[in-house]
Amino acid sequence: QVQLVESGGGSVQAGGSLRLSCAVSVSGGTDMRDYMAWFRQAPGKEREGVASIGGYTNILYAESVKGRFTVSKDTAENTLLLQMNNLKPEDTGMYYCAMSSAWTMLGYQLLQSTSYQYWGQGTQVTVSS
Numbered sequence: 414q415v416q417l418v419e420s421g422g423g424s425v426q427a428g429g430s431l432r433l434s435c436a437v438s439v440s441g442g443t444d445m446r447d448y449m450a451w452f453r454q455a456p457g458k459e460r461e462g463v464a465s466i467g468g469y470t471n472i473l474y475a476e477s478v479k480g481r482f483t484v485s486k487d488t489a490e491n492t493l494l495l496q497m498n499n500l501k502p503e504d505t506g507m508y509y510c511a512m513s514s515a516w517t518m519l520g521y522q523l524l525q526s527t528s529y530q531y532w533g534q535g536t537q538v539t540v541s542s
Contacts, residue, residue, distance in 0.1 A: 414440040415531045417510045422536030429500050429540070435493040435510030435533060448513040451484060451495045452526060453538070455506040462524025463508070464495060473523045477503070500540045507535040 421433040433451065450465035464484035465473045472484060483496040493510055511529035522528040 415512065417512060417531055417533035419508065419510050419533045419536040422508060422538045424539040424541065425500055427501055427540055427542050430496070430498045431500065431538060433495040433497065433508055433510075433536060433538075435495075437491045437493065437510075437512065439491075446512050446514060446516075448515055448518050448523070448528070449486065449493045450511045450513075450524065450529060451493070452509045452511055452529075453504075453506040454509070454535075455503075458506075460509070460526050462526065465523040466493070467518055467523065471523075473520070475524060497538070500538075502540050502542045505538060505540050508538050509533055509535045 416438045418436045419433060421431060423431060425431055448467045451463040452460050453463050454460040463475050463478055464482055466484045466486060474482060481499045485494045510533040512531040513529045518528060
């Protein structure tokens, strides 16, 4: 059984920073899988991929967050991280952590929600202008 629990969301002003964490627990002592990602969903909009990481160096960001967000893994703690700097009002939304059961993934799949089978409950990020 897989459980993903996000934390670190909150309300900040534009230009501020937040650091999201996703704690991964997998029954049977299995470590977190290689391919993980952050998605977000604003009210009335579709869920969109924000950042993905496969292994340690296969990283892809949405164009809208490049240069501002950094995704990383702490495998010792089984945690996925998302450092968000210079936040903008359009970054507002529910942020979800996702993990894939796949061992390989093509580039175009990295930010597709259908590529991920396990999801957390989300953490709210609100950025005011």
